[in-house]
Amino acid sequence: MLTITDLSVNYGPVHALAHVSIEVPRGEVTAVIGANGAGKSTLMRTLAGLVKPLTGEATLDGVKITGHKAEDIVRMGVALVPEGRSTIPELTVEENLRLGGMWRSRTDRAATVTEVFDMFPVLGERRSMGAATLSGGERQQLAIGRALMCDPQCLLLDEPSLGLAPLIVTQILQLVKRLATEQNLAVLLVEQNAVTALRVASQGVVLNLGQVVMAGPAQEIASHDELRHAYLGY
Amino acid sequence: MTNLMRLPGARLVLHAVIVVVLYLALMWFVGGADPLTMSNIALAAMYATAMFGMVILVGLSGQVSLGNGALMAIGAYTLALTSLNWQTVPIIGVPMNGWWAMVFALIGGIVFGLIIGGLGARLKGPYLAGLTLGIAVGIPAIANRFPDLFGGETGLLLTVPFPEGGYEPAVDEGAETGTEAVTDGTTEGTTDEALPTEGEGAGETLAPDDLLTIDDLSGDGTASELPTEGEGAGETLAPDDLLTIDDLNADGTSTDAPTDVATDVPTDVSTDVPVPDVPVDTLPPSTDQADPGFLIEYWQASLAILVACLVGFVALNLVRGRQGSVWRAVRDDPVAAAVSGISPAWSKVSAFMISSVFAALAGGVFAQLLAYVGPGAFPLGLSLSLLVGVVLGGRSSLVGAIIGAVIIVWLPELVRSAAEGRGWDEQVTNNMPNLLYGLLVVLVVLIAPGGIVGSIKSLSAKVTKRAGSPG
Amino acid sequence: MTNFIEYLLGGLGSGAIIALMALALVLTWRATRVVNFAQVGQAMFTTFIALSIQDLTGNWFLALAGAIVAGAALGVVVQYLVLRPVKRADTSGAIIATFGVLIALQAGAGMIWGGDQQAYPQPFNSAGISAFGREWPISVYDLVVIGVTLALVVGLSLVFTRTNLGLSMRATAFNPEVARLSGVRVSRTLTIGWAIAGIVGAVAGVLVAPISTLSPNSFDILLVFAFTAAVIGGLDSLVGAVALGVGTGLVISLVTGYSDSSNAPVVALVLLALNLLLKPDGVFGHTSSRSV
Numbered sequence: 001m002l003t004i005t006d007l008s009v010n011y012g013p014v015h016a017l018a019h020v021s022i023e024v025p026r027g028e029v030t031a032v033i034g035a036n037g038a039g040k041s042t043l044m045r046t047l048a049g050l051v052k053p054l055t056g057e058a059t060l061d062g063v064k065i066t067g068h069k070a071e072d073i074v075r076m077g078v079a080l081v082p083e084g085r086s087t088i089p090e091l092t093v094e095e096n097l098r099l100g101g102m103w104r105s106r107t108d109r110a111a112t113v114t115e116v117f118d119m120f121p122v123l124g125e126r127r128s129m130g131a132a133t134l135s136g137g138e139r140q141q142l143a144i145g146r147a148l149m150c151d152p153q154c155l156l157l158d159e160p161s162l163g164l165a166p167l168i169v170t171q172i173l174q175l176v177k178r179l180a181t182e183q184n185l186a187v188l189l190v191e192q193n194a195v196t197a198l199r200v201a202s203q204g205v206v207l208n209l210g211q212v213v214m215a216g217p218a219q220e221i222a223s224h225d226e227l228r229h230a231y232l233g234y
Numbered sequence: 235m236t237n238l239m240r241l242p243g244a245r246l247v248l249h250a251v252i253v254v255v256l257y258l259a260l261m262w263f264v265g266g267a268d269p270l271t272m273s274n275i276a277l278a279a280m281y282a283t284a285m286f287g288m289v290i291l292v293g294l295s296g297q298v299s300l301g302n303g304a305l306m307a308i309g310a311y312t313l314a315l316t317s318l319n320w321q322t323v324p325i326i327g328v329p330m331n332g333w334w335a336m337v338f339a340l341i342g343g344i345v346f347g348l349i350i351g352g353l354g355a356r357l358k359g360p361y362l363a364g365l366t367l368g369i370a371v372g373i374p375a376i377a378n379r380f381p382d383l384f385g386g387e388t389g390l391l392l393t394v395p396f397p398e399g400g401y402e403p404a405v406d407e408g409a410e411t412g413t414e415a416v417t418d419g420t421t422e423g424t425t426d427e428a429l430p431t432e433g434e435g436a437g438e439t440l441a442p443d444d445l446l447t448i449d450d451l452s453g454d455g456t457a458s459e460l461p462t463e464g465e466g467a468g469e470t471l472a473p474d475d476l477l478t479i480d481d482l483n484a485d486g487t488s489t490d491a492p493t494d495v496a497t498d499v500p501t502d503v504s505t506d507v508p509v510p511d512v513p514v515d516t517l518p519p520s521t522d523q524a525d526p527g528f529l530i531e532y533w534q535a536s537l538a539i540l541v542a543c544l545v546g547f548v549a550l551n552l553v554r555g556r557q558g559s560v561w562r563a564v565r566d567d568p569v570a571a572a573v574s575g576i577s578p579a580w581s582k583v584s585a586f587m588i589s590s591v592f593a594a595l596a597g598g599v600f601a602q603l604l605a606y607v608g609p610g611a612f613p614l615g616l617s618l619s620l621l622v623g624v625v626l627g628g629r630s631s632l633v634g635a636i637i638g639a640v641i642i643v644w645l646p647e648l649v650r651s652a653a654e655g656r657g658w659d660e661q662v663t664n665n666m667p668n669l670l671y672g673l674l675v676v677l678v679v680l681i682a683p684g685g686i687v688g689s690i691k692s693l694s695a696k697v698t699k700r701a702g703s704p705g
Numbered sequence: 706m707t708n709f710i711e712y713l714l715g716g717l718g719s720g721a722i723i724a725l726m727a728l729a730l731v732l733t734w735r736a737t738r739v740v741n742f743a744q745v746g747q748a749m750f751t752t753f754i755a756l757s758i759q760d761l762t763g764n765w766f767l768a769l770a771g772a773i774v775a776g777a778a779l780g781v782v783v784q785y786l787v788l789r790p791v792k793r794a795d796t797s798g799a800i801i802a803t804f805g806v807l808i809a810l811q812a813g814a815g816m817i818w819g820g821d822q823q824a825y826p827q828p829f830n831s832a833g834i835s836a837f838g839r840e841w842p843i844s845v846y847d848l849v850v851i852g853v854t855l856a857l858v859v860g861l862s863l864v865f866t867r868t869n870l871g872l873s874m875r876a877t878a879f880n881p882e883v884a885r886l887s888g889v890r891v892s893r894t895l896t897i898g899w900a901i902a903g904i905v906g907a908v909a910g911v912l913v914a915p916i917s918t919l920s921p922n923s924f925d926i927l928l929v930f931a932f933t934a935a936v937i938g939g940l941d942s943l944v945g946a947v948a949l950g951v952g953t954g955l956v957i958s959l960v961t962g963y964s965d966s967s968n969a970p971v972v973a974l975v976l977l978a979l980n981l982l983l984k985p986d987g988v989f990g991h992t993s994s995r996s997v
Contacts, residue, residue, distance in 0.1 A: 048886060070885040080886050088879045091872075099876050100887045102869045150888055298800045353978055359796045360740035363804075364932040365977055367742070371929045372974040378967050614925060618808055625801055665815040672809025679798040679805065680790050 001025050002047075002078070002154045002186045007056035007066075009039075009046050009210075016042040017210045019056070022188075024154065024203075029180050029187045031201035031218060033194040039210040040190040041083055044158045047188070048080035049073040060154055060186075075103055077153035083162060086143045089132035093123055096131050096142055100149030109149065116145040119175070137168035144176070154186040155179070161193045169193070173200045198222040246551065253547040257539065264535045272531035274643050276603055279538035281639035284596035285624050286542075286549040286632055287589030292621070293630030294558060295585035296565035298359065301350055301366030302593040303617030304373035305343060309594025310601035310612070311377070312342030314390045336541075336598045343594025344587060351586025355579045370617045374609030389608020392601060538599050545592050549632055552588065561585055562630075622671045625678055628687030637686050645670065711842045712962035713955055718847030719916065720954020721854040725909035726931035727938065727946040727953075728858065729902040734940050735878040736898025739788055740932070742803040745924040746810035747783065747903055748910030751775040752919055753818045755911050756825055765828035772907040780903025784896050811921040820921055825914035850912050857905060858947050865943070874898050878941075929970060930957065933977040 002024035009017040017039045024030045032040055045051045047058055049070035057066045065073050074080075079100075087096050097116060101109055117124030120141040126134065131142060140160055147155060157176060161169040173189075177200040180187040191197030198204050204221035206214040214227055221227065260279075264272055284302055291297050317335040322328060350369065354362045377384040384390070552558055563571040564581040572578055601607045623642045628634025646667040653663040682689040726745065733741040741747075755772035759765060783806055791799045829846040865871035876884040877894045885891050910924065917923055934953045938945025956976070957969045 050882070050885075071888050071890050074886060074888040082882070082886060086883050086886075088876055088883055090879045091876065095872055095875075098869075099872060099884065099889065102873065103888060146887060292797065292801075296797055298797045300804075353982065357981055360734075360742075360800055361936060361981060363742065363800050364740060364936060365981060368929045368933065368970070368974045368977055371926060372970045375967050375970045379965075379971065618804060621801065621804060622808065625805075629797075661819050662816050664820070665812040668812030669809055669816065672805045672807070672812060675805030675808065676787050676802050679795070679802040680787070683792075683795060683798055 002058065002060050002188065004043075004047070004058045005056055007043070007046065007058065008054045009042050009051055010054050011042075015210050017046065017053075020207070020210070020212055021056075022205050022212065022215065024186045024188045026153075026186045027181055027184045028202040029177050029189050029200050030203040030205065031194075031197040032188065032190045032205045032207055033192070033197055033221075034207035036192065037209075038207040040192075040207055041158055042210075043207070044080060044082070044156050044188070044190055047073075047078060047156055048082075074150050074152075077151070078156065079147035079150045079152035079154070080156040081140075081143045081147045081158060081160065083158040087131045087134070087139045087146070089130065091131055092128050093131055093134070093142060094127040097123070097145055097149055100146040101151055104149075104151060108151070112149050112151065116148055119148075120145055136164050137172065140164065140168075140172055144172070148179075152185065154188070157187065157189045159190055159192060161191060161196060166196075169196055173197070176200065194228075195222070245554065249547060249550045249554070253543050253550065256546070257543040260539050260543075261536065264532065264539065267535075269529060269531040272529070272535040273603075274647075276531065276535040276538040276599075278636075278639045278643040279535070279542035280596050280599045280603060281620070281623060281642055282636050283538070283542045283545045283599060284593045284620055285627070285635035285638055286545055287592030287596075288620050288624040289630060289632055289635045290549065290552065290561065290592075291585050291589035292624055293628075293634075294553065294561040294565065295582055297354065297582060297585065298363045298621070299354070299366040299586070299589070300363060300614070300617040300621065301354075301369040302589060302620050303612050303614070304366075304369045305346060305350070305590040305593035306597030306600060306616065307373050307377070307607075307609075307612035308342050308346045308590075309339040309597030310607045311384060311390075311597075312594065313339040313598040313601050314392055314607040315383070317392065318390060332602065336595065339594045339598035339601075340591055343591040343597075346594070347587035347590025348583065350590065351583040354586055355582035366617075367614070370614045374612060377609040385608065387609060389606055389610070392605045392607065534603050537602055541595055541599050545595055546632065549592070553632060557584070619671070622675055624685075625675050626671075626685055628685030629683070631685070631687040634685050634687040708962065709959070712958045715842040715962070716955040716958025717843060717951065718850045718954070719913075719957065720951035721847075721851045722909050722913045722916075722950075723927065723930045723934055723954050724947040724950025725854055725857065725905055725912070726927055727934040727950040728861070728943060729906035729909065730931055730935040731938070731940060731943055731946040732861075732902035732905060733784075733899055734935070736874060736895050736902070737784070737788060738878070739799045739803065740935075740940075741783075741788075741899075741902065742800065742928065743783060743806035743810060744902065744906050745910075745928040745931070746807040747776065747779045748906040749919070749921060749924045750810050750814050751779060751903075751907040752825070752910035752914050753814050755907075756818075756823065756914070756919060759826060765826060769908070769911050772911045773904050776903040776905075776907025776910075777900040778903070780899040780901070780906075781896050783903075784899035788899075789892065789895070814921040818921075822918040822920045822923065825911075825919050827915040831915070846915070853908060853912065854947070857908065858943065861901070861905075861943060870894075870897065926970060930954075930973055933973045933980075936977060937980045 004020060004022040004024070007017055007020045008015070020039075020043065022030070022032070032043065034040055042051060046053050047065070049065070049068055049072070053066055057064055059065065060076060060078055063076065065076055065078055068076065088099070091099070094113070097113055098109070101112070104112075117127070120138075122138055123142055123145060126138075131139065134142060144155075144157075144160075155176070160172055160176070164172070173196060176187060176189065179185055189197055189201060198218045198221060201218040204214075204216065204218040205212055206221060206227060214221060214224070260275070264275055267275065284306055288299075288302060291299055291302070313335040316338040317330055317332070320330050323330055323334045328334070350366070354365065357365060377389075378386055381387075560571070560576055560581055563574075563576060564578045568578040571581070597612075600611070604611060619642050623638030624635055625638070626634075626641055627636070627638030649663060649666045649670070653666070658666075678685055684692065726748065729744050729748075730740060733739055733744065751772040754775045755768040758771040759768035762768070787802050787806055788799060791802055827846065829844070829849050831844045831846045833840040833842055833844055834848075835841070863871075865875060873884065873889045873894045874897070876887070877889060877891050877898075881891050884894070909927075913924070913927060930953050931950065934949040935946050937953075938947075938949035940946075953973065953976075956972060960966075960968050960972045
């Protein structure tokens with residue numbers, strides 16, 4: 001389980017995150033939703049080690065991850081799929097995959113590569129082509145595949161739906177949900193697209209101006225009208 | 235360019251007052267200084283002139299260029315060629331003089347600034363630095379390539395007078411001295427140029443070779459060792475050092491010296507040129523019949539300071555005016571600047587053109603200080619030292635440029651005096667200034683990118699903030 | 706026509722050296738998006754070290770090995786102490802810092818070894834090879850230079866395409882953040898990139914020194930040629946750097962043969978300017994890196 005306790009982050013004088021505490025249990029998807037600028041991406045980047053927190057900490061199964069470098073946090077089992085195009089178009093599909101988890105043994109990595117190709121057959125078909133030739137949805141699959149190469153215990157997904165067609169978004173999120181249950185991963189999903197996110201998540205957290213305004217079962221949040229109007233704008 | 239001139243009158247007056255006060259203060263100071271200090275001030279003013287351009291180009295416009303030494307060469311050669319080849323100013327028809335030659339140097343700067351700037355505006359960061367590096371290395375090669383026009387490795391001697399003095403028009407004997415000395419120097423097989431300056435204690439050799447291998451201020455040493463006025467001709471200066479080039483004038487004021495020295499020159503040159511670092515006064519002091527009221531160093535310093543102040547005035551108005559904001563805007567965010575109606579390309583070209591005009595004017599002054607133009611005077615090291623000075627002083631500050639110019643001129647002297655009596659090896663002393671420049675540049679980039687001026691500013695800002703409001 | 710072929714053959718050796726130096730520039734560019742203008746300074750410095758070893762031991766290969774070790778070390782030192790701490794946003798600062806290093810290295814070499822031109826021993830026969838009843842304008846030494854260059858290029862290509870280190874280096878060059886998130890130790894990878902570039906530069910220095918001479922400033926012109934080759938080759942492309950490096954050597958040889966060696970820098974400059982104007986991303990470049 002990923003446990004976030006009292007996490008605060010400042011960008012200069014701006015409080016990007018203020019005393020955020022979230023629990024992300026294994027085997028299910030926890031969705032963090034909120035409007036633009038709510039601090040969702042900051043939360044993810046802080047957990048991944050790209051941003052240093054001011055106060056607070058995050059632990060994975062009791063082991064503290066905050067304070068470590070990004071390249072060490074991923075080795076500790078927390079893999080981030082960052083927002084936007086996080087594949088490297090100049091490399092081939094397979095090279096993009098092999099970039100993940102280089103510290104693991106050759107056989108382990110080969111096994112994961114096969115797994116990822118089973119999961120995303122399109123990537124297998126294009127393994128030696130440049131990642132630039134992939135469509136948006138395929139690139140998102142590749143980014144998730146690269147995170148899986150790191151053999152994560154916890155998967156952080158930052159806006160996977162960005163710029164993708166609704167149908168593809170649903171596919172990808174369904175797959176994320178399946179991953180969580182099948183591999184017993186703790187999945188933290190950040191989404192602006194609240195409806196879709198809450199559909200696959202079991203827990204939901206609403207973030208506004210860097211603070212948690214509500215946390216609870218996803219269904220409850222999805223049906224909370226006032227909340228929707230106030231923070232999610234629909 | 236239209237916005238360059240749209241300045242509120244008040245600011246213009248303020249800037250004028252600043253520059254005039256600075257000019258008067260400098261001239262007052264120069265008036266009481268010894269000849270060596272005058273020469274150093276002349277050099278520092280010349281560097282400052284070029285560095286004002288570097289502030290605009292590197293600091294405000296964010297284009298790292300190593301071409302400004304080459305652009306100085308363009309100014310210097312334009313001045314030399316127009317003044318040597320044209321008796322009268324074309325179209326206007328008045329007699330050619332040093333001021334007109336400076337105007338042509340300016341025009342040369344505009345033309346080449348547009349050409350190189352037009353090329354460079356398309357390029358970013360390392361590409362521009364590399365291209366201009368090539369230009370800095372290539373320009374001396376071009377001078378060598380067309381020896382008939384540019385005088386080849388030997389360079390060209392200036393003969394054109396300024397209306398109010400400077401060196402006199404070449405007297406016959408003086409001119410012969412010049413050619414003799416030059417031939418002699420080159421047949422000696424040294425790579426260094428031997429050249430006399432006419433009419434002012436000729437027979438001196440100097441060979442500007444590499445600015446950044448400053449190694450022989452010690453040669454002439456400190457002011458005490460300097461030949462004093464009237465000591466006469468035959469002084470041999472150590473080659474390899476631009477910073478001492480002006481020393482050649484230290485002894486000479488005379489308008490009628492050539493006759494004295496003409497006979498001595500060849501021997502002098504041939505014996506002394508191969509010994510670069512130990513210049514010896516081979517001649518007894520000659521009787522100097524110069525007008526004691528006229529000092530060539532004073533005239534040189536006046537010229538350099540005047541040009542620096544005029545250029546400084548223009549630079550001040552540009553930097554603190556609208557155009558300065560335009561350059562900064564394009565440097566910081568070209569896309570945003572383009573969206574708000576500024577042309578990034580034109581902004582870069584204009585910065586390049588202005589900096590090259592400044593460089594060309596500095597080159598013109600340099601030529602006047604040396605009374606000579608040659609490829610050896612404009613090595614890569616010159617461009618590097620311009621960059622060093624601006625970075626140390628403060629990349630985007632005109633005051634920083636002045637500080638940088640002072641550092642470039644006086645640091646080697648400080649090293650000399652520090653080395654004296656400590657038994658430093660000549661090799662160590664000679665290279666110490668450059669080692670310091672290199673290390674300081676790295677340190678400044680890492681620790682205080684704003685240079686000296688930037689550091690002082692941020693320090694004083696902290697102090698006032700702490701004093702004003704705790705927390 | 707015979708002349709033409711002779712000039713071409715004669716340019717191969719120097720072309721290979723330019724190619725190596727261009728390769729070093731490309732390696733640092735790929736690693737850190739910095740053109741290391743101090744590269745020739747580092748090469749000059751390590752060649753002086755090699756010369757000292759040569760004077761002590763008399764063994765050319767030992768001197769080369771010394772240069773390689775020193776080259777790697779110097780690359781690491783410059784990257785770690787100078788370039789790594791430069792703020793990423795300050796692109797001018799990085800360029801200026803490399804020039805600062807160049808100035809300091811040249812002055813340092815002048816302090817230690819003096820400013821005079823020094824001869825570097827020629828380990829192989831540098832006379833033209835006689836074969837098929839005539840003498841060719843290419844020597845055993847030229848062949849050694851070409852062979853070493855080829856070996857380095859092939860070896861580096863294999864490292865880049867076949868190893869985890871190579872993949873890390875490429876990924877880090879293109880997108881350091883994604884590389885970090887994938888577990889690549891980015892700063893170590895960058896430093897290794899500089900070390901490799903330092904090695905390549907050091908080899909180039911030791912190879913060029915017997916042909917030219919060795920002094921603190923004697924490699925300056927090599928920087929211009931290598932930069933020209935690297936930029937026309939696209940700065941990102943190892944193959945481009947090598948091809949254009951050799952090409953530059955051939956052009957210089959032709960220019961020198963048909964006219965005068967003093968024209969060579971001018972021709973290089975014209976080539977560079979034309980390329981930057983007409984094909985800003987280089988012949989082998991594939992990204993619009995020049996506007997980043």
